[in-house]
Amino acid sequence: MSDMKEYQKVSEEQHKKVQVNPYGPNPSDYLSNVRSFQLIESTLREGEQFANAFFTTEKKIEIAKALDDFGVDYIELTSPVASEQSRADCEAICKLGLKAKILTHIRCHMDDARVAVETGVDGVDVVIGTSQFLRQFSHGKDMSYITKSAIEVIEFVKSKGIEIRFSSEDSFRSDIVDLLNIYKTVDKIGVNRVGIADTVGCANPRQVYELVKTLKSVVSCDIECHFHNDTGCAIANSYTALEAGAKLIDVSVLGLGERNGITPLGGLMARMIAADREYVLSKYKLHKLRDLENLVADAVQVNIPFNNPITGFCAFTHKAGIHAKAILANPSTYEILSPADFGLTRYIHFANRLTGWNAIKSRVEQLNLNLTDDQVKEVTNKIKKLGDIRPLNIDDVDSIIKDYHADVSTPRMGATEGPAIVDEDQASLDNVKRPRLN
């Protein structure tokens, strides 16, 4: 048995060496771009298709600057042929001199392309529906027509010296042979990227992995992916696409887009930082995420969802006694994401009937009181009893603790540091607004 233990110990150490982060890139994915991905930020294109969105020119410029400051690689804008103002706004943003490259998104048509290349963009994203559904009910064209149009538009845009992406629409319901044929063709004539789009938001991760991996074997250019979130898989599909060799992911702030939207910028940051913290921190100003989300949420008049990754009001709140105990000992036990990376703070919720004596003990210390463990356990039981009757607030808990403490001890000198437990009111202010809390 002691041999076995010795073996296990050695084995564990070897294991740690091989894979320090179990959520890091899979070492067998040699084409993976999990550590070298780029973002195409589409709040000002896909996001404008969100039901509530109406961005003025000033608001578009404010958002574009904030995205640029955050560090996104590309900013995608609504087609200049959508309306006269769309065209003027596109030209205005191109003149801002941002670090991010500016793209606009057009139909695969020379009429659109001619307008797009004159706006001053760094690149054009071309899209056309290749599924049976879109060929029948949208544009009514067959694959040979689509291919011919694609070649004409691509060669025209390239002749202007700017980047060009060719994407299919509704890729997962398109015939795989049609898809690979057209991607191979456009790759040969020199597109910068080909795009896969889950336009209806129903693809699943393994399906994404297979299609991207197959496409990767056919083209030499970069692969970009666009995932809608109708079935809640947009973030996971994005991650899996990167594992399979895709390089660029389309995102928008809070995922704003048609229907319930696309891969959200913040959620993808959570996913990617769990895989490669160093790369993400080197490229993106994560501490500006909350302000960026608030800016866009205000512009389209929505609230940050209560359960939003990272910035949802409870994303770093720990409640059950068993969780609170371990978090106090070592935050990594229940937290891979560090709230400090995003300029946020952790919150241990101890004023409730699920609380444990470790959380109460920590509160006792914060209050600069002195109780033995047995005393803390006794006062915890009193708190749980009141918590059974009604919702508790911090004052309830503090007064129970103080009453109990009154006779048994004297205050210690010097307040202890209390980063693990913050005052509830302070958490509300410091963190993010709690929805509908009175």
Place this chain on the structure above:
Amino acid sequence: MSDMKEYQKVSEEQHKKVQVNPYGPNPSDYLSNVRSFQLIESTLREGEQFANAFFTTEKKIEIAKALDDFGVDYIELTSPVASEQSRADCEAICKLGLKAKILTHIRCHMDDARVAVETGVDGVDVVIGTSQFLRQFSHGKDMSYITKSAIEVIEFVKSKGIEIRFSSEDSFRSDIVDLLNIYKTVDKIGVNRVGIADTVGCANPRQVYELVKTLKSVVSCDIECHFHNDTGCAIANSYTALEAGAKLIDVSVLGLGERNGITPLGGLMARMIAADREYVLSKYKLHKLRDLENLVADAVQVNIPFNNPITGFCAFTHKAGIHAKAILANPSTYEILSPADFGLTRYIHFANRLTGWNAIKSRVEQLNLNLTDDQVKEVTNKIKKLGDIRPLNIDDVDSIIKDYHADVSTPRMGATEGPAIVDEDQASLDNVKRPRLN
């Protein structure tokens, strides 16, 4: 070339036969439970660990009944040792005579087990931390101690004739050899289910697939999975786990749970109905989803997130002209999920600058007016021009159309049916509340 076309046509027909639904189960997953999954609904356990949650006995009973009516297979309750009221509530819910089996969730300890089996539950879910982190910072036990406790608790619960599940906690950071050893042991002594838990919410789909598939080769009992949503992958991980052979998924209404929660019931329904509509509709009353979510959201004082799958206010709203056109011709072009399955309606957003003439044409018909296509295109341009200046509402669009129409035509007889475009005000009422819309 015509041979090629002929070949493609035949090939397309064959393709349709082989796989009617491209989002259906992968035919090569012979262990997949995508078509035979079960739900363990944990709003009254994991959901009670949500920061805002305080459920009275009456509210717990109301929620339990609603979940049972919806059709969930299991309802999981907070441990009866958490507080005296938790125990009383557990007993009360067991006495309701629901169709769903009632479970309670306890630590792997005889003290907890003895209380749990006396409450009247149909089964006990046992959990213990097996990761280095939890072994070091939570309970401080080694694997041989964990195994010994597990065997004692399992044999005790089995002796009472009720179901028993054994789950590790933080499974993806646990040593794979430790995990497989203990699962194999508990499977041999006859647990009903073993559980995998992504307690920190950082697992990714391919990682999940590998672990579940490996575990499936080691145990003969059912596999249950529990995914936190910190990195936005809980729904995708659940789906992938089912593909790999897991049978049961832990969910809660709106995903309520520790931090930003777990796999949401509604989001998983969206995912599963895209894969197998028939199975989902045969088991679950989807048209009650909205009421169920509203009940729980009110109880914990949060708003339904604007981008929630299915019940988010914009989940079935289509805006861009190119989308609206195709949706009007055939909803399946941009929609796999049918709003009618959930008792909801589709909404084509036509009062904005991204609108297209097909959407306006449909509105013209709804208004019982008669314009030629060229006239519709002309009036569409007028609408887009105003849409460039400020946000539009339905009245704006209607008055532009009516002004334009005044001299050129006369009203047709008989109103056309208008299921595709509904009045915006009506959509607000019929669908779900729009956050912060004035």
